[in-house]
Amino acid sequence: MPGCLGGIAPDPRAGAIAGPGTTRSVLAAVPGGVYDLSVWAGSRAPGPATATGLRFLDPAGVQTGRTYALRASRETRRQNSYGMVAPRDAATVEFFATATTEIHWDCVFLRVSAYDLTLEAGQGTLKITVTNTGSEPLTGLKLTGCGDSPPFDLEDQVVRTCPGSAPATATVTGALYWNGALPDSSESLDLGHGVGDQPQHPGGRQLQDR
Numbered sequence: 001m002p003g004c005l006g007g008i009a010p011d012p013r014a015g016a017i018a019g020p021g022t023t024r025s026v027l028a029a030v031p032g033g034v035y036d037l038s039v040w041a042g043s044r045a046p047g048p049a050t051a052t053g054l055r056f057l058d059p060a061g062v063q064t065g066r067t068y069a070l071r072a073s074r075e076t077r078r079q080n081s082y083g084m085v086a087p088r089d090a091a092t093v094e095f096f097a098t099a100t101t102e103i104h105w106d107c108v109f110l111r112v113s114a115y116d117l118t119l120e121a122g123q124g125t126l127k128i129t130v131t132n133t134g135s136e137p138l139t140g141l142k143l144t145g146c147g148d149s150p151p152f153d154l155e156d157q158v159v160r161t162c163p164g165s166a167p168a169t170a171t172v173t174g175a176l177y178w179n180g181a182l183p184d185s186s187e188s189l190d191l192g193h194g195v196g197d198q199p200q201h202p203g204g205r206q207l208q209d210r
Helices: none
Strands: 014-018 021-028 034-042 051-057 063-071 077-085 092-099 102-113 115-121 125-132 138-144 152-154 157-163 168-173 185-190
Touching (some): 014 021, 014 092, 034 063, 063 077, 092 102, 115 185, 125 138, 125 168, 152 157
Antiparallel strands (some): 034 077, 034 102, 051 092, 115 125, 125 157, 138 152, 138 168
């Protein structure tokens, strides 16, 4: 959008509600992911319920966790809500705008920072895969459980293969995103049975710029 940095804006390039109402835009969520929302919004007649924001829904469509609301003022300005963590039972994430009189908004940027750690047994080896399941690059990740592994950055996916012995454990620490640090992650695998833990997050990168 003109005046917006990053991303490609689909039509419509701006939104507004005239009169009482609520509008929503829903995306698949990354459970445990850290979400950051920026939106330009304002209202000609702001009230207590005039806001934009974010909420998370479980697989049944019921809200899980809190509502993150950004109240609109008469001045159209950028509002930021950073560090929102998707609950473990979140299936979708919903951007909303609501008003009793009027609200207008544009330049909605929703970012998520997350990664997934998986282990897979081979013939005397252990395959460790670290996948970026968010929309933002990560830096400074440290992997233990696979010999000498220097810190690395994560755009999409990093794979390490090392000699394995049962049982095996891998741990990722030090992951940094643009606004802070992500929690450490640890997975275990019994190489004698070839059974590992399930991924922490669903695959795929989630990003919407509007």
